[in-house]
Amino acid sequence: MxxxxxxxxxxxxxxxxxxxxxxxxxxxxxxxxxxxxxxxxxxxxxxxxxxxxxxxxxxxxxxxxxxxxxxxxxxxxxxxxxxxxxxxxxxxxxxxxxxxxxxxxxxxxxxxxxxxxxxxxxxxxDGKIRSCFAMTEPGVASSDATNIECAIVRDGDEYVINGRKWWSSGAVDERCAVFILMGKTDPANPDRHRQQSMIIVPRDTPGVKILRALKVFGYDDAPHGHAEIAFENVRVPAANLLLGEGRGFEIAQGRLGPGRIHHCMRTIGMAERALELMCRRSLSRVAFGKKLAEQTVTMERIAESRILIDQARLLVLRAAHMMDTVGNKAAAKEIGMIKVAAPTMACKVIDWAIQAHGAAGVSDDFPLAYDYAQVRTLRFADGPDEVHRNQIAKLELARYR
The missing domain is CATH 1.10.540.10 (Acyl-CoA dehydrogenase/oxidase, N-terminal domain)
Incomplete structure (x- = not known):
């Protein structure tokens, strides 16, 4: 590389x-x-x-x-x-x-x-509209996507959708015009990964009801937002199905690989800015007779932050290289590794930056508190840490079987 x-x-x-x-x-x-x-x-x-x-x-x-x-x-x-x-x-x-x-x-x-x-x-x-991905559900543990219960039932030339979704990012935004929804078209299929499909749902379709905007650590993330949505006898043309029945997992893997790595790329930028703010703050503040930057504990945190950020960046670049050269499926372990490593790293670096800012660090005068809330949430988004760790371990163990 x-x-x-x-x-x-x-x-x-x-x-x-x-x-x-x-x-x-x-x-x-x-x-x-x-x-x-x-x-x-x-x-x-x-x-x-x-x-x-x-x-x-x-x-x-x-x-x-x-x-x-x-x-x-x-x-x-x-x-x-x-x-x-x-x-x-x-x-x-x-x-x-x-x-x-x-x-x-x-x-x-x-x-x-x-x-x-x-x-x-x-x-x-063209940036004329925005969209939403509706996958997670309040009634089941959606970290196991085979649990999804939202029903997509064929009725002539239409599909009828019934179910409830939440943490559907972007759905509250007035510019959101379309959802891509994952649900079950064949719940009796013995292959649990062939039960699901994805379908396009225009937001203005009758039966689509935005129940509430959800807050993340008290932030509503406006104008983007995250919604809980009810789909009640929502009818869309059969032509809105993506790729074919039973291919929802196939699409999800194609979608989530790039989505995960994009999150990690942005997370590294967020951590870099937190480190920059920590350094600037520690050089300008005096406590107990010397600048924070001269306090050993601050120096240790700055050094460890640089190490952690550079480690995560190298992992991200390696995963990106593999996605480009051998494909998303072959890079599954590397994508899982960065999805665990990058947000965990950023949570630590941002937390140290908050500490260096004192009470100001948890205020809105600096971006650190909001950034921390976003990065901590990212340890759930696109699969929680535990799911990625299990997958990494299985792929690693497979080398010895």
């Missing part, structure tokens, strides 16, 4: 960094202010302005590898660029590179019909 970034990647890192310096960091307070004003689920003027600027500079849809409709970057090329975006929680949306839209666009690009792509993929790529 070549650890040097290509000239193409270096150019994009420089351009995205310049965009962040000029348009994102100076507008963090404005973003918070506009989200807090009026309808919290409506798009804010700042984001629409930034999207226009990013698209005009060619910094748009960079996440789609080997595609003529996106940035055409490989996972390895995209990783350090995505890391820069991750330094501010909401920044990736300005480049049309934010979850869950990226994963849903990958699904439509890989598995959608020409008609599905024309209706849903094109406006998503």
């Amino acid at each position: 070549n650890f040097d970034y290509s000239p193409k990647t270096q150019d994009l890192i420089a351009r995205v960094t310049a965009f962040m310096d000029e348009h994102v960091y100076p507008n963090e307070a404005r973003h918070a202010r506009e989200v807090a004003e009026g309808n919290r689920w409506a798009p804010i003027p700042l984001m629409e302005e930034l999207k226009e600027k990013a698209r005009a500079q060619g910094l748009w849809n960079l996440f789609l590898p080997h595609s003529d409709v996106g940035g055409g970057l490989t996972n390895l090329e995209y990783a350090p660029v995505c890391e820069v975006m991750g330094r501010v929680l909401w920044a990736s949306e300005a480049f049309n590179c934010s979850a869950p839209d990226t994963g849903n666009m990958e699904v439509l690009e890989r598995y959608g019909t020409p008609e599905q792509k024309a209706r849903w993929l094109r406006p998503l790529l």
